[in-house]
Amino acid sequence: MSGSQRSRDWSLSVATIEDGVRLEFGLNDLEGRPLTALLDLDRNEARNLARALLAAAGDAMERTFPHPPGGTD
Numbered sequence: 001m002s003g004s005q006r007s008r009d010w011s012l013s014v015a016t017i018e019d020g021v022r023l024e025f026g027l028n029d030l031e032g033r034p035l036t037a038l039l040d041l042d043r044n045e046a047r048n049l050a051r052a053l054l055a056a057a058g059d060a061m062e063r064t065f066p067h068p069p070g071g072t073d
Contacts, residue, residue, distance in 0.1 A: 021046045 011026040020042040027035045041049060 019043070023049075 013024045023039040025037045
């Protein structure tokens, strides 16, 4: 299946609001029902969340690929 044909069971959207950003995280099926979580974050909260997500992604990448391809490092 190509990426455009694959359906996700979650969604994430971001919009600016007066004092920061609004994150809308949706799950299509949580115990048989859809669920949407709205997070209104001020600028500092949004920056802290972004830093935490980047750190988590980096940690996951290092655990998944501990060495460069063909490298012995």
